[in-house]
């Protein structure tokens with residue numbers, strides 16, 4: 232099938248084969264963009280771009296996995312190794328409440344000093360102190376670490392966490408879901424089969440999950456296509472078996488500054504980012520929402536991404552330490568005012584949403600732009 236026929240097929244809502252997905256990577260960017268944007272306009276409110284107010288709290292930087300692309304982790308003996316106290320985490324949440332946010336991401340290293348009870352007590356403590364707080368926390372890698380520590384399976388760990396107050400387990404740690412790529416970048420990193428097994432366990436329990444992808448490890452189009460096709464298959468399974476699939480897809484580019492991969496991994500250009508995003512929109516026919524990533528490539532590329540398949544501007548990410556430790560484009564948090572301004576400038580109506588993409592409010596851009604309110608910094 233010729234390239235343009237493949238695009239027509241995707242725009243018509245038909246599922247693409249593996250060969251067709253691969254062929255998309257060779258098509259010119261403008262044609263890919265036009266098709267991806269058409270699909271986006273059909274699947275989500277064409278006038279609206281959503282965003283979320285949240286805070287990412289990195290509760291510990293102690294980690295035994297030692298990924299070569301990570302500048303955030305420390306060994307427990309390093310001077311700047313830390314684990315936040317429950318009270319320190321609560322203080323950060325109070326700051327979030329003061330700017331209207333009600334959702335946190337809690338993510339950290341695989342710290343063998345922290346037993347399962349530490350996590351369960353933390354969840355109970357936070358839900359007791361902030362009853363309307365939404366907690367999307369931990370990654371398949373952290374859950375795998377707890378499996379090894381406790382001898383329990385992910386299902387049992389996540390069930391206990393859910394009882395203690397966990398609302399979701401974001402899909403961090405996906406990077407490229409092809410073991411050969413992962414082994415080169417991080418030999419001890421969670422393998423593909425375990426990542427899917429633990430995500431599936433979370434989805435079976437009705438927990439929120441997010442599908443993500445990081446490009447720039449030196450992977451080729453075959454590996455990128457395999458990643459997308461694996462996510463599409465998992466989404467089919469999860470929706471059919473659990474009636475609970477990934478809430479959205481988020482694409483990032485690898486940041487290697489201050490990491491052992493500097494000079495060894497090529498990273499990805501804005502052109503590659505936009506192309507891969509458009510291919511993802513055309514391939515993942517069972518996903519509704521796609522995030523534009525401003526922390527890795529900046530606000531301008533994120534605005535462009537709104538015409539390459541994305542319908543969401545991500546979140547304020549008040550306090551984010553993992554991307555910022557590895558470089559990023561210099562900004563890893565945004566104010567509501569900035570996000571609203573960039574959405575309006577790109578030609579859309581901003582809408583604040585919750586993690587499940589339910590609209591909470593349509594902020595009045597004029598009022599917000601007149602009165603700049605800066606989010607507090609950690």
Ligand code: SF4
Nearest residue numbers: 294296297298301340
């Ligand atoms: S990316 Fe996560 S698992 Fe890997 S070293 Fe950093 S904190 Fe640890």
